[in-house]
Amino acid sequence: MKKVFLPLAGIIFSSSSFAQVQKIERPEIIKKLPATTTPSGLVQGKDLTIRIASFQLDPANGCAIHVNYVVKNNGTEAVDLNNVSVQAYLDDPQTRPTVTPPTYLFNGKYCYAAGGHALASFSTMLGPGQEKENTLHCFNLDREHYFNTSDNYTYTLVVDKANIIAEANENNNTAVSTFRGYLGQYPAALPADQYYLSNAFLILKTGADNKEKESEVNIRVIPSTTKNLTDTYNEFIKKVAKNETEFYSNASQTLPLGLFMSGTSYLTNPATSMAAFNQNGLGLVVEYKANFLLDAWKIEQAQLVLYFKDVNGLVHPTQGVKIITFNMPANTFLDGFAKHYLVCKTDNALNPVNIKVIEKLTSY
Incomplete structure (x- = not known):
């Protein structure tokens, strides 16, 4: 009968490819079996194998995931x-559309990295039937995600x-937890003047x-209806130059917009604060410079996707992403004539209130 040796204490550190993960706050626990018995049911x-013992999504302070696993x-x-x-x-x-799309290919689908660490940095033996329990924390998820939804994650x-260990079964190395966004469940009351429009996208449906x-x-997103x-x-702007891109019929085009001539060199720009938008609303202007007098462009929908973040790059937990959809009246055309x-x-709640086609910007 083989004796079970006491494991050496493991040093746990964060994986360099998972920068979001902070220190492990709970010491490892290895449950030992009596040395005189051999566990039954082993391969x-x-x-x-791995299983999730508990899982928690914490929306506060940049949003974090805390998971206990075995x-x-x-x-x-x-196993060493x-x-x-x-x-x-x-x-x-x-x-x-988002600034940071998922980049990690896992099970045939691109996902986001969400934490990780080594179980041990030197020889630590896990005997037959033994378990090792740990806690993993992943902080500041609001930099890349927005959980104020009813979606399932x-x-x-x-x-x-x-695959450092050659295992008898390589198909039982995952554990899954699903959770729903916290839409309507987190009454955050954070000052609007500390959040700023950091990223903007326009989706145009031709x-x-x-x-x-x-x-x-x-294209201009104007942070005031009276500017x-x-x-x-x-302003957040986008220029599509001559001979650059065709917008195909019955298709959508996503355009990232960039902030032009900010009042400051930092994100903390009062003109683009959430408070300023809540006071003045915004205007979207799409200017069409036809190549030929008889050219025309039919627009069916314009959708703005706005991201409001603080100076640390964290989205506002309940108002961090605003999607504004303008559905065009029938036969909305831009052309080379007028x-x-x-x-x-x-309005100041960022709800669409007015759509019109004009000849000169003075009629804005």
């Missing part, structure tokens, strides 16, 4: 955990993804008449 060889050696041979890691992935179901833990490649388009229109200072500008405005 021949080495076999690591790794077990389900095999008859002891040296450099064996646990890694986590988050499947975010949101399809809106999937959080997956993987042990020994690098109708039956395309915007030809030779035509130019200038001086002679310049684009403090229909040069599409103007869409919101």
Whole structure:
């Protein structure tokens, strides 16, 4: 009968590819079996499994995930955990445009990294049937995610993804927890003047008449319905140059907008604060410079996706992402004659209130 040796204390550290993860606050616990017995129901060889004991999503302070998990050696041979890691992935179901799309390919789908660490940094034996319990924390999720939704998210833990251990069964190394966003459940009351429009996207849906490649388009998101229109200072803009892009018929085009001539060199720009938008609303202007007098472009919908973040790059937990949809009246065209500008405005709650087509910007 083989004796079970006491494990050496493991040193736990954060994986360099998972920068969001902070220190492990709870010491490891290895549950030992009596040395005089051999566990039943084990498979021949080495076999690591993982399960999630508890899971918590905390919306406060940048949003964090706290997960307690248990790794077990389900095999008859002891496993050296040296450099064996646990890694986590988050499947975010949101399809809106974002600055940081998922980049980690997992099970045939791109996901976000959501924490990870090594189980041990030197020889630490896990005997047959023994378990190792740990806690994993992933902080500041609001930098890349927005959970003020009713969507379902999937959080997956993987042990020994690098296949350091040759196991009898390589198909039982994952544990999954699903959770729903906290829409309506987190009454955050944070000052609007500490959050700023950091990123903006415009999704334009073209109708039956395309915007030809030779035509130019200038887009402005104006942080006030009464701003001086002679310049684009403090506006989020996008210029589609001549011969740059065709907007195909019955298709959508997503355009990232950039802040032009901010009043400051920092994110803390009063002109683009959430408080300023809540006071003044905004205006969207799409200018069409037809290549030929008879050219025309039919627009069916314009949708703004706005991100409001604080100086640390964390989205506001309940108002961090605002999606404003302008559905065009029938036969909304821009052309080379007198229909040069599409103007869409919101109220101070960022609800769409007005859509019109004008010849000159002075009619804004």
